[in-house]
Amino acid sequence: MKSFVLMFSALSGSLSIVLGAFGAHTLKKILPDEKLLSFETGVRYQMYQALALLILGLFLEAQNNLEKWSLGCMMIGIFLFSGSIYVLSLEGYWKWNMKFLGLVTPLGGLLMIIGWALLAVLFAKMRF
Numbered sequence: 402m403k404s405f406v407l408m409f410s411a412l413s414g415s416l417s418i419v420l421g422a423f424g425a426h427t428l429k430k431i432l433p434d435e436k437l438l439s440f441e442t443g444v445r446y447q448m449y450q451a452l453a454l455l456i457l458g459l460f461l462e463a464q465n466n467l468e469k470w471s472l473g474c475m476m477i478g479i480f481l482f483s484g485s486i487y488v489l490s491l492e493g494y495w496k497w498n499m500k501f502l503g504l505v506t507p508l509g510g511l512l513m514i515i516g517w518a519l520l521a522v523l524f525a526k527m528r529f
Contacts, residue, residue, distance in 0.1 A: 402463040406472050410454035413479055417447040420487065428490075436490045443486030450479045450513060457520070467523045474516030482509025 421444040428437055454475055461468050485505040492499040 402469060402472070403458060403461070406454055406458035406461075406463055406476070409476055410451045410458055413447055413476075414451035414455065417444050417451060417483075420444050420447075431494055432490065433493075436493065439486055440490040443483040443490070446513070447479055447483040450475055467519055467526070471516045471519035471523060474512045474519065478509045478511075478513030478516060480509070481505050482513060485509060 421441070424437060424440045424444060428440060432440065454472065457472060457475075461472070463469055463472055485502040488497075488499050489502050489506070491497075
């Protein structure tokens with residue numbers, strides 16, 4: 402799982418840079434400011450989580466359940482939180498009705514929070 406976390410973090414980080422550039426150069430011309438701001442929030446949180454996962458992937462063995470659940474919640478959280486924000490930001494432009502994703506965004510955020518909370522529990526159990 403450790404190599405998967407590292408690969409996921411690298412791909413997620415690179416994707417956030419690509420999407421950030423796409424937002425700054427292309428979407429800036431076609432989206433209203435509030436939608437662009439939401440898109441940028443998705444990019445920012447994706448990068449925060451990607452960097453955290455990179456560091457955690459380097460230092461954790463990802464062998465016990467607490468580590469696996471923490472990392473898994475963070476990875477799924479990125480996908481649900483940032484992914485739903487990207488789609489919701491573009492739904493008006495694409496003329497799609499994706500309002501149901503408004504329920505997915507907080508679920509993704511909750512999973513990221515749970516991942517961090519599990520990480521705190523893990524650190525509290527560690528002997529340094």
